Amino acid sequence: MEVIIKIKVDKKVIARMRKGECVKGSLRLVKKTGVKSFTAYLKKSKETNSVSTSRIIAELDNGKLYETKTLVVRREAFQKRLGVPRIMMQMDAGNKQAKDALIDRELDLIEFC
Structure with a gap:
């Protein structure tokens, strides 16, 4: 039927x-x-040849610091075998590096008379 x-x-x-x-x-x-x-469903089509809009600000010891149109992103990776105390120490060092890189970038943008 x-x-x-x-x-x-x-x-x-x-x-x-x-x-x-x-x-x-x-x-x-x-x-x-x-x-x-x-x-x-109204979905955006995937762009096959899309260019990454992120720009690297600084290469850190364990990762990188980059910016997109709206965000400043810090990515880091650590090996588990190091243990928690060393990983935390490296995280703090990476955080300091990222802060210094952002300060340097801002100072480069400022024009001194």
Whole structure:
């Protein structure tokens, strides 16, 4: 037994399906009208050749300090075999390095008369 189901689909969704793209969304039944409708999720397309917008401020001993459009980010990695006290000591040293790098960067931006 075959059942035919009518579904209301937007023209943009059908155009994407004809291109061969996968369209993810939700299928709902409107109780008042009894019409089934498909709504595509609005997701940003992935850029294949996107350029990283982060700029490295300083290379630290165990990581790096870089900035994006809105953030200043410090990334560090430590080996577990060093133990907690040494890792904490290296974290403090990395924090001091990052602070010094930020101060140097600000001093470079200031123009002295």
